[in-house]
Amino acid sequence: MAPPRLTPVQTVGPFFGPALVRRELEQMVVAETRGTRITITGQICDGDGADVPDAMIEVWQANAEGRYDHPEDHQEKLLDPNFHGFGRFGTDANGRFRIVTIEPGAAPGPRTTLQAPHLNLSIFARGLLNRVVTRIYFPGVPLNETDEALNAVPADRRATLIATRDPAGALDSYRFDIFLQGARETVFFDI
Amino acid sequence: MEGDARYRREPIGTHPRLDSPAYASTAKRAPRHAPVRIGQSLSEITGPRPCESVAPGEADLTRWDGGAAMGERIIVAGCVLDEDGRGVPRTLIEIWQANAAGRYRHDNDRHDAPLDPHFSGVGRIMSEANGAYRFMTIKPGAYPWGNHHNAWRPQHIHLSVFGPAFATRLITQMYFPGDPLLALDPIFNSVPDAAARDRLVAAFDIELTEPGRALGYRFDIVLRGRAATPAVN
Numbered sequence: 001m002a003p004p005r006l007t008p009v010q011t012v013g014p015f016f017g018p019a020l021v022r023r024e025l026e027q028m029v030v031a032e033t034r035g036t037r038i039t040i041t042g043q044i045c046d047g048d049g050a051d052v053p054d055a056m057i058e059v060w061q062a063n064a065e066g067r068y069d070h071p072e073d074h075q076e077k078l079l080d081p082n083f084h085g086f087g088r089f090g091t092d093a094n095g096r097f098r099i100v101t102i103e104p105g106a107a108p109g110p111r112t113t114l115q116a117p118h119l120n121l122s123i124f125a126r127g128l129l130n131r132v133v134t135r136i137y138f139p140g141v142p143l144n145e146t147d148e149a150l151n152a153v154p155a156d157r158r159a160t161l162i163a164t165r166d167p168a169g170a171l172d173s174y175r176f177d178i179f180l181q182g183a184r185e186t187v188f189f190d191i
Numbered sequence: 192m193e194g195d196a197r198y199r200r201e202p203i204g205t206h207p208r209l210d211s212p213a214y215a216s217t218a219k220r221a222p223r224h225a226p227v228r229i230g231q232s233l234s235e236i237t238g239p240r241p242c243e244s245v246a247p248g249e250a251d252l253t254r255w256d257g258g259a260a261m262g263e264r265i266i267v268a269g270c271v272l273d274e275d276g277r278g279v280p281r282t283l284i285e286i287w288q289a290n291a292a293g294r295y296r297h298d299n300d301r302h303d304a305p306l307d308p309h310f311s312g313v314g315r316i317m318s319e320a321n322g323a324y325r326f327m328t329i330k331p332g333a334y335p336w337g338n339h340h341n342a343w344r345p346q347h348i349h350l351s352v353f354g355p356a357f358a359t360r361l362i363t364q365m366y367f368p369g370d371p372l373l374a375l376d377p378i379f380n381s382v383p384d385a386a387a388r389d390r391l392v393a394a395f396d397i398e399l400t401e402p403g404r405a406l407g408y409r410f411d412i413v414l415r416g417r418a419a420t421p422a423v424n
């Protein structure tokens with residue numbers, strides 16, 4: 001029998017909220033989770049700079065040691081039973097989101113190099129026929145200089161992937177806005 | 192990466208182009224730059240495995256809030272597979288859909304069609320060890336939308352599947368055979384390859400049909416398979 005062929009994707013549409021956005025999936029950390037707490041707030045904007053209130057962000061990240069909670073991560077680093085690395089967030093009426101998590105450690109790259117600490121993001125919305133994939137990196141991290149994914153990005157667009165310290169917020173509070181289109185369009189990855 | 196194979200690149204034409212002008216909402220939301228291609232690392236070949244406790248009742252959408260939903264009961268079943276035909280075990284499948292009248296239980300759905308007090312339109316299940324899944328639900332109604340003059344979405348069910356990796360995450364829509372609205376729908380037709388498009392249409396299956404109770408539709412969900420050899424990008 002011929003092998004089955006890939007199922008095409010379709011847009012998430014405008015009505016996914018009741019099915020997909022659940023309070024418990026926004027809860028990435030509990031009191032016992034190891035690592036430095038961080039808060040990342042941001043807004044998703046369209047090509048006119050208008051808010052995108054009907055989007056959903058999924059986060060996938062390594063734990064504080066840089067290990068993913070997954071059977072194919074064979075690193076001899078500690079697994080944290082209180083951190084699984086997944087979170088799902090709907091944007092609010094103003095297109096805003098708020099991710100409370102821990103600072104991820106550095107995980108290995110596609111070759112032998114260490115990647116810079118980052119969050120992997122899938123973004124779904126009405127008007128997006130497929131998810132778009134991006135990453136959140138952190139400012140002032142030396143590993144950013146050698147990170148393969150960051151270096152695959154033209155230098156003048158790299159800043160779209162690096163969170164900024166939120167001047168209004170406390171320590172460990174970051175800002176990461178996502179522009180689907182326009183002069184400040186966020187870099188998205190083909191994985 | 193110690194021999195864990197990366198996932199195959201997705202064939203051109205299988206997935207929609209983000210920039211599909213016939214679907215008006217893409218105009219301001221589809222990125223203009225091509226995505227930057229990167230090699231797969233642990234970040235992509237691992238992935239979330241949400242395994243919240245899914246109650247058995249969550250796969251049956253035909254009863255909600257103490258009563259039976261209106262409309263035609265149907266069974267939607269199939270397997271989550273990879274491109275090599277291997278079942279994808281214990282992965283979360285989430286579905287949502289309009290009721291029989293074509294109305295979503297959602298604040299932003301302004302379609303002038305009745306809500307059904309006994310239909311939430313939301314279901315969940317974990318696939319079996321061989322990838323199999325089975326929902327009992329109501330055949331969704333077609334509904335109008337504002338994309339263009341006299342625009343109607345064909346009957347469809349939205350599905351979300353994780354699979355084993357960040358790279359395999361998939362959200363799609365399942366359609367019904369013979370629906371005359373398919374030919375007119377910009378979202379369905381955003382898939383460039385006609386054969387790929389057809390894979391979004393479930394197959395009526397008399398074997399799946401429960402006598403005296405519900406028609407059966409088969410819909411397999413095929414996720415990215417492993418590359419033959421661990422590629423060096």
Ligand SMILES: [Fe+2]
Binds near residue numbers: 013015289
């Ligand atoms: Fe829909």
